Amino acid sequence: MKQGRNTTAKTEILKLINQSDVALSHAEIQLSLEGLCDRVTIYRVLDRLTEEGRIHRIVNIDGGVKYASCTGCSAVHQHSHIHFSCQKCKSVTCMEGIEPAFSLPAAYQISEVNFTVSGLCPQCA
Amino acid sequence: MKQGRNTTAKTEILKLINQSDVALSHAEIQLSLEGLCDRVTIYRVLDRLTEEGRIHRIVNIDGGVKYASCTGCSAVHQHSHIHFSCQKCKSVTCMEGIEPAFSLPAAYQISEVNFTVSGLCPQCA
DNA sequence: AATGTAATTGCAACAATGTTGCACTAAAGA
DNA sequence: TCTTTAGTGCAACATTGTTGCAATTACATT
Ligand SMILES: [Mn+2]
Ligand SMILES: [Mn+2]
Ligand SMILES: [Zn+2]
Ligand SMILES: [Zn+2]
Numbered sequence: 001m002k003q004g005r006n007t008t009a010k011t012e013i014l015k016l017i018n019q020s021d022v023a024l025s026h027a028e029i030q031l032s033l034e035g036l037c038d039r040v041t042i043y044r045v046l047d048r049l050t051e052e053g054r055i056h057r058i059v060n061i062d063g064g065v066k067y068a069s070c071t072g073c074s075a076v077h078q079h080s081h082i083h084f085s086c087q088k089c090k091s092v093t094c095m096e097g098i099e100p101a102f103s104l105p106a107a108y109q110i111s112e113v114n115f116t117v118s119g120l121c122p123q124c125a
Numbered sequence: 126m127k128q129g130r131n132t133t134a135k136t137e138i139l140k141l142i143n144q145s146d147v148a149l150s151h152a153e154i155q156l157s158l159e160g161l162c163d164r165v166t167i168y169r170v171l172d173r174l175t176e177e178g179r180i181h182r183i184v185n186i187d188g189g190v191k192y193a194s195c196t197g198c199s200a201v202h203q204h205s206h207i208h209f210s211c212q213k214c215k216s217v218t219c220m221e222g223i224e225p226a227f228s229l230p231a232a233y234q235i236s237e238v239n240f241t242v243s244g245l246c247p248q249c250a
Numbered sequence: 251a252a253t254g255t256a257a258t259t260g261c262a263a264c265a266a267t268g269t270t271g272c273a274c275t276a277a278a279g280a
Numbered sequence: 281t282c283t284t285t286a287g288t289g290c291a292a293c294a295t296t297g298t299t300g301c302a303a304t305t306a307c308a309t310t
Contacts, residue, residue: 061239100225107247114186114241122232
C-alpha cells in the first residue's frame, strides 16, 4: 500500500474517478482525458491506483471492467459491497454499505468477493 | 427456450460441460475438442446452449468467462448461486444451493445476479 | 427414402481489451 | 542542482469475441 509518484496522468485519472458517481471504464476515462496520455499509461495508472488502494476494480456482469473510488475504506480496505449494473443506461454503481450475507464450507479460504446485480436502475425503471 | 438443431459440435460441447465438475472456458473447450470445429462455432454453440438454458455463463472475478452445466434448474431457470474461483488452481466451481442474501432499495429492478468469491479451494488451501 | 428449407458452420476479416519490451522522461529525495 | 529510478510513449503482440457471407447439414415434410 505504499504511495507512488504523483504524475499528471495519475492526478487527472484519480480526479475523474473521484468526481464520478458511477464507475468508469478504461475507454470512458480515455475519452475524458482527450489525449492527455497514452492508453497504455491509463492501464498502468489504473493498476497502480488499485494497488495503492485509492480505487477499486469492478468486473461487470458482462465481463467489462470499471473502476470506482474507494470511499469508506478508511481503516480496512475491503470491497464486499454490491455493484448494481443497469442494463439500459449501462451505469455501474457502488451500493455502499449493502453487503450480501453468505456462508461457504469452512474448507474454502475466502480472500476476495465480486457481487454484481443487474437490472434497471431507479432512473431507467 | 426453444430447442435448436442437434449438431456434432453442440453435442460434444454439451457433453464436455456436463461431464466436468468445474466450469470451462472457451479456450479449454477448444483444446479438448482438438479441432472438431472452428473456434467461432464454439462461441456460437456456447451462446445457443446458454440461450436454450442447458448451460449457464459465469463471469469470473478476473473478467474471464466460463460455462457450467445447469443442474437443479428443473422448474425455474435461475442462477443466483455463488461461484468459487480458486486463485491457485484457477478452477471455478458452482456452489449449488448456496445463495447470498441481500436487499436493495425498492427502486432497483433486479433481473440477473453474478456472485463470485475468490480464494483457495479445499484442494489448494 | 428423397427433397426443401432454414439453421448451422467455416473462413476471413475485424474490433475491443489488455500486455510487454525498451528507450526516453521526469518526480522527488539527497 | 544532481541522481536515481518510477513512470511514460510507442510499437508490437496476445486474447477474446463479433460479423458477413457462401457452403453445408439437420430434420420436417413429402
Ligand atoms: Mn464498489
Ligand atoms: Mn453456476
Ligand atoms: Zn439505468
Ligand atoms: Zn484450487
